[in-house]
Amino acid sequence: MMYLKTKLNCVVELTSSEVACLSELQSQPFQIKRGTEIAHEGQIARRAFILQSGWASCYKYSRDGDRQIISFPLPGDFMGLGSILLRSSNYSFAALSDVVVSSLSVPCVMKLFEKFPRVAAAILWSASRDEAMVIEHLVNVGRRSAIERVAHCLLELRQRLRLVGLASESQFECPLTQYDLADSLGLSPIHVNRVLRYLREEGMLTIKSHTVNVHNLAGLIKLAGFDSAYLDQIVPEEVATPRAYCRAS
Amino acid sequence: MMYLKTKLNCVVELTSSEVACLSELQSQPFQIKRGTEIAHEGQIARRAFILQSGWASCYKYSRDGDRQIISFPLPGDFMGLGSILLRSSNYSFAALSDVVVSSLSVPCVMKLFEKFPRVAAAILWSASRDEAMVIEHLVNVGRRSAIERVAHCLLELRQRLRLVGLASESQFECPLTQYDLADSLGLSPIHVNRVLRYLREEGMLTIKSHTVNVHNLAGLIKLAGFDSAYLDQIVPEEVATPRAYCRAS
DNA sequence: CGTGGAGTTGACCAACCTCAAAACATGTGG
């Protein structure tokens, strides 16, 4: 609940009845163990999930069995939102660490749309931001070198974790293996390892026991060509200032 | 108008008042010349566009000036839908051929959400499908060989064109240059050329004077590992069968 | 005709992959 409310609230200021509706429609949070697949590609999507704590991954397999990770949902993010209106899920997703999620059923989402158009707008906003991240990911994989990709990915994770209060200026927990990184960045795990060594030897960052330490933030940002604009949480006037198009409750 | 209506109509059956509202809120279609940039990355997005005829491209530049094409909007597709709720546009888009578009302003979209929740659902559906295409594109670039990428891309275009009646079984118009393909697939134009030669010599397809001729469809599908599920237009029961959650007009 | 964009080709090269093996963690059951 907590996250869904704060997340959507940052888009449009929700009224108390809207907030009440959200908490009603959302399931009780429940735990999922590390490594569990939550939804599988091609399944009919009956629910969307909101990650309350822990890390997850969304991925697809290519025909020859190579995995491409689409995104790493972090606390506060939706999973499978894009699938609820399609016949079947686009992709699979799984828990990368022990995880707490809550869920919304498809009829619940439709009910939200019907009753609270501003919540609908907030959900579309959230979907738009997810799309922006996938797009940046595509640019990363399509047009950047291995070193840039790795640096860019870690900077994005740092920035997103900071937005939910889970990273300090120069350090954050990160359960990703080098295999996960490789599958996300379109590289081999061996090459990811070489890149991480390079970044370590250049004094940029180190990773030890699932903790990333950034030693030269400015250098990394320059190296990766990182611009965090696409992660902005700010919302345009016309969308955010509510009352103009708010129905009489 | 035509396209917006038929597109959204295939999601939820729109009532006549919903259709009327759509035509009212959509601008008159207007022409844009080939090569014109319609919106630029970072601009404030004041409108979303619906492509009525012709081809377009959505793209971003990486810091070192390499272009990554995100998608090729075809007739009936939205452009910039994901940007209207964000502060600024994610990406640029431009006309690849002479093009006819109509547009929706941001307040119009908000009005649609408020008045017609089912139209809102249909718009989110459309955004979900766009996201599914970007995701497949990411898998393509991240995990497939150059030959697979080119074949997959052309098969996707064929399939999408067929859905709007612009491709026959084995042939379609395609204004893309080899540079465009390269920037979409994360390859160099020279290598795209080599791949196209290979596909030609294998009897898979030929491209001549902006026309793609598929000579061995089954072979191409196998070669690319192409599965068109992500392009499906079918919508789940709960979303499509309307009256259940339809407000009293 | 002539000009510029697009397609084509060859030669060479580098970024990244694959295979193989060892060192290092981490967690589990005894």
Add this chain to the structure above:
DNA sequence: CCACATGTTTTGAGGTTGGTCAACTCCACG
């Protein structure tokens, strides 16, 4: 608390895919 098993990181050697550079050709369009 140890011993083993499993998963993860690290390193090396050699090979491929696809990139770069440079040139030439083929059009479409003025």
